[in-house]
Amino acid sequence: MISGNAPVGAAAAIPAEAAAPLGSSWNSRADQYVAAARTRTLDECKAKGIALPKDFLAWIDRDPVLRASVYGCRNNPLPVLLALRSLEIDLGEKTVRTDYPQLALAFAIQDSYAKRTPKAGGWNDADGAVAPDSLPDVSPRAPLALNIPGDPRVPVDTKDSKRTLDRDDHMVNFLEDHALIEVDVKAQELPPLEYDSKGIAKPRGQAVEVTRKVARPLVAADVIASAGLQREFNAYMEAHGQSVRLECGDGAVGWNSTDAVNDAELRKRIAAAHEMFQAAYRAKGRMPAERDAAPTPAESMAWFIRNDRWKFPDDVRAARAWPRFPLNAPWPVLLMLAADDQPLREREEIWAKFRDTGEMRTYGEYIGDIAQQFDMQSARRLSPFPYSYGSIQMMWKDGGVCGTMGNIGARTERICGVPASTAGQPGHCAMVQMDFDAKARTYTCKGGQYATGGDEVTGVHAGWNYDDKGGRRPMIFHQTVAWGVNVGLEYGDAPRVECAARGATRQGVRQILSRRIGTQSIRDDSGGGSIRRCARRQDRQEHA
Incomplete structure (x- = not known):
């Protein structure tokens, strides 16, 4: 099993100039490539009528690493250059150039x-990712004012005497006018205090799970689960002139169901009932009509920066281990964070709990086979709710299996400022995250929620956005990103190696990479062998 820790020899940072086996000719080739790419990119700007501030371009040119990253990491650097300028327009020069340049570059x-689209990702990271079809906007505009949207639901008066009530009005009225029902609720309780003969309280035992009866309003899931309530509903709707009948069985799908529904016809009827009640909830403002829009890059970056700057009292900051990951880390280890597209309102609720109470739950309710039937899983707890399907909040409410757990884990880590992603294993979904050891000043990419193997069988869902191709790669690729950064936090020659390699022969690249692996002392027992095996496998796939 391959360890998620940095390889031996990478813990102590090596200055870039000492580690680089490049030689003057290689450096010269890299510089020539970057210079040519810069000229080509600025010529393209001129041809498109795009004017960029001279001081913006000078800022990039002053830092060789920044210059190589902007102009050398993509065959077409124009989208990177314009995106950086677009962020500067929205967030300000100081934020992008001085305070968070690496995050902006990421x-x-x-x-x-x-x-990026207004539709946020609903499942595993980078599902359905496509290349941009337009360039970032660098037109003049007012600075961004970060705004967290509120609850979008606008409750409709379902008893409005000024209009004819429709089917959805009557469905909501049946639920909301019904008498409260009693349900079993599980909770953790401490045992009662006991006292000794001197009246001194004895040590309390551990909390135990108890079940209590609680009265609450009727919701759609209760009707779907109960044959008796279905009969009540059918009679009510008929009395109000609605030809709607439910036949969902008795207890086939309930609040705590874990078994799949094997009766195909029954499943169709339950699914239809779920769709009907969900439509009513949405139409009458009991659920959002659609999921919140994903944030723009500037909104997302501004949100992370606001949290990074949060003024916790010293004791609270220590208890929260805040910040949990440095946002001034080198850009290669920040890409998973930059990729996050969760709507701000969804993020904000989870962040507020972490900020105010320290809550950071990265695992939800594991519910069994019914999770393989999304319609049945959704029907079992259908009720008024301020968030839509696809949100982390809905995952918390409805539960799931490994895919839901991996998503909850990765999303929560990112909300708390840690680069993370869902990941695949044979028959299983897990997660990975970047980690920073503040004492050793080293980065690692480590896995979590593993079940069917270790790093060697793990494929990261986040895009491999380092080679001008994208797509997904095995875990070892992402681990090498952290290891490479550890060679020296300036990682000065990494972009130069990439851009210079574009003009080198394959044999030349092999020689240089071979020398570099030797310099970093990556041994077989800490990943080096797997790096070479992965490289050979990738080479066979690409050059067969």
Whole structure:
């Protein structure tokens, strides 16, 4: 099993100039490539009528690493250059150039690979990712004012005497006018205090799970689960002139169901009931009509920066281990964070719990086989709710199996500022995240929620946005990103190696990479062998 820790020899940072086996000719080739790419990119700007501030271009040119990253990491650097300028327009020069340049660069490079749309990802990271089809907007505009949307639901008066009530009005009225029902609720309770003969309280035992009866309003899931309530509903709707009948069985799908529904016809009837009640909830403002829009890159970056700057009291900051990951880390280890497209309102609720109470739950309710039937899983707890399907909040409410757990884990880590992604294993969904050891000053890419193997069988879902191709790669690829950064936090020659390699022969690249692996002392027992095996496998796939 391959360890998720940095390889031996990478813990102590090696200055870039000492580690680089490049030689003057290689450096010269890299510089020539970057210079040519810069000229070509600025010529393209001129041809398109795009004017960029001279001080913006000078800022990039002053830092060789920044210059090589902007102009050398994509065959077409224009989207990266314009995205960086677009972020500067929205967030300000100080934020992008001084305070968070690496985070801005991570957003710019990430967005040059994957198109952002108003529709946020609903499942595993980078599902359906496509390349952008337009260039970032660098037109003049007012600075961004970060705004967290509120609850979009607008409750409709379902008893409005000024209009004719429709089917959905009557469905909601049946639910909301019904008498409260009693349900079993599980909770953790401490045993009662006991006292000794001197009246001194004895040590309390551990909390135990108890079940209590609680009265609450009727919701759609209760009707779907109960034959008796279905009869009540059918009679009510008939009395109000509605030809709607439910026949969902008795207890086939309930609040705590875990078994799949094997009766195909029954499943169709339950699914139809779910769709009907969900439509009513949405139409009458009891559920959002649609999921919140994904944030723009500037909104997302601004949100992370606001949290990074949060003024916790010293004791709270220590208890939260805040910040949990440095946002001034080198851009290659920030790409998973920049890729996050969860709507701000969804993020904000999870962040507020972490901020105010320290809650950071990365695993939800595991519910069994019914999770393989999304319609049945959704029907079992259908009720008024302020968030839509696809949100982390809905995952918390409805539960799931490994895919849901991996998504909850990766999303929660990102909300708390840690680059993370869902990941695949044979027959299983897990997660990975970047980690930073503040004492050793080293980065690692480590896995979590593993079940069917270790790093060697894990494929990261986040895009491999380092080679001008994108797509997904095995875990070892992402681990090498962290290991490479550990060679020296300036990682000065990494972009130069990539851009210079574009003009080198394959044999030349092999020689240089071979020398570099030797310099970093990556041994077989800590990943080096797997790096070479992965490289050979990738080479066979690409050059067969």
